[in-house]
Amino acid sequence: MLGHVRMGADVMFLLLLALGPLEPQAAPFEALVAKVSVRLEKIRDFEAEFVQRVHRPAFRKQIEERGTVAIKKPGRMRWEYRSPEQKLFVSDGRKTYFYIPEENQVIVSHKPAGALALTDDSPLALVAGSKKLEELFRIEPSSSPAETGGSVLRLIPKTPSAELAGVEIEVDSESGSLRRVILVDVQHNKTEFVFEGVRENRGLSENLFRFVAPPGVQILLADKGLPTSR
Numbered sequence: 202m203l204g205h206v207r208m209g210a211d212v213m214f215l216l217l218l219a220l221g222p223l224e225p226q227a228a229p230f231e232a233l234v235a236k237v238s239v240r241l242e243k244i245r246d247f248e249a250e251f252v253q254r255v256h257r258p259a260f261r262k263q264i265e266e267r268g269t270v271a272i273k274k275p276g277r278m279r280w281e282y283r284s285p286e287q288k289l290f291v292s293d294g295r296k297t298y299f300y301i302p303e304e305n306q307v308i309v310s311h312k313p314a315g316a317l318a319l320t321d322d323s324p325l326a327l328v329a330g331s332k333k334l335e336e337l338f339r340i341e342p343s344s345s346p347a348e349t350g351g352s353v354l355r356l357i358p359k360t361p362s363a364e365l366a367g368v369e370i371e372v373d374s375e376s377g378s379l380r381r382v383i384l385v386d387v388q389h390n391k392t393e394f395v396f397e398g399v400r401e402n403r404g405l406s407e408n409l410f411r412f413v414a415p416p417g418v419q420i421l422l423a424d425k426g427l428p429t430s431r
Contacts, residue, residue, distance in 0.1 A: 230342055233352055236377035237370075238334040241327045246273040246405040247379075249396040251280075256391040270396075272329050277410040291412040298412040307414050310423040324356055324370050324382050325394075343369050348395065349380040363387075 248271050255264040268282040276294040289300040300307040327334060334340070338356040345353045349371055356368040364386055371381035378401070382394045414420060 233372070233374065233377070234334075234340050234354070237354070237372050237379075238377075240372075240377035241334055241379070243402070244274070244328055245402050246271070247328050248272075248400040248403065248405065250398050252395040252397070253282075254391075254393045254395075256393070258389050271405055271409050272325075273405050273407075273410060274329060275331055276329050277407075278329055279409050289412075291410060293410045293412070298414075300412070300414070300418075305417070306419040306421055307412075308421045308423050312423075323365070323384065324368060324379075328379065338368070345369055345383070347371055349373075351380050353381075 249269070251268060251270050253266045253268075257263070266282050266286070267284050268280060268288075270281070271279040276292060278290070278292045280288075280290040282288040282290075287302050289298070289302075291298045291300075295311070297310045297312065298307055299310075324338075326332070327337070334356075336359075338358055341355045341357065343353040343355040345355075347353050351371045352374045353369055353371045356370060358365070358368065365384055366387050366389070367383070367385035369383040370379060371383075372378060373380055378399055380396055380399070384392045386392075
């Protein structure tokens with residue numbers, strides 16, 4: 202009997218030698234973060250329908266807008282708002298244009314981030330820029346509820362932000378694809394983007410990110426505050 206036990210142990214020992222050392226498995230959270238980081242890094246362009254919600258506790262008010270977004274690295278964006286008001290935000294990587302048809306005017310800024318303020322402390326900059334998730338943020342699990350059925354991550358900017366008090370993203374748990382962005386400013390106003398019908402790396406045309414002002418539109422130069430007409 203003892204011989205059989207010893208023989209079984211010897212066989213198991215030889216089997217383990219043949220298999221080699223077992224690789225340690227990453228914890229689920231670490232594996233998810235790695236998946237999200239790789240997914241963001243591989244994005245060349247990004248399209249989606251979006252819902253934008255702005256919560257302003259001081260005024261007990263919530264604003265909801267809908268439209269489509271197209272982003273192409275490096276730094277090119279097109280946010281086309283369709284309801285409740287038509288607006289268009291375009292960045293060609295050098296200038297930004299914010300066009301409001303109802304007001305017959307466009308605001309032009311020489312700052313590529315423009316009105317959306319896509320600085321390094323915004324996760325949207327990860328989609329439009331070249332930096333990696335771990336370069337800009339420390340990542341922690343979040344207790345916030347998921348809205349799209351994914352996983353919510355808390356992002357802490359490595360460079361302290363003067364404008365943002367909190368940053369979170371919701372990602373698809375299986376693919377790591379971006380589904381929602383939540384930004385809370387120092388006045389506790391919350392801006393939330395929910396992305397639906399996400400499409401990545403479809404080879405978006407550069408023409409999407411060019412803006413030509415219609416004839417007669419008033420042009421406001423944000424950097425100088427001087428209106429011109431066209």
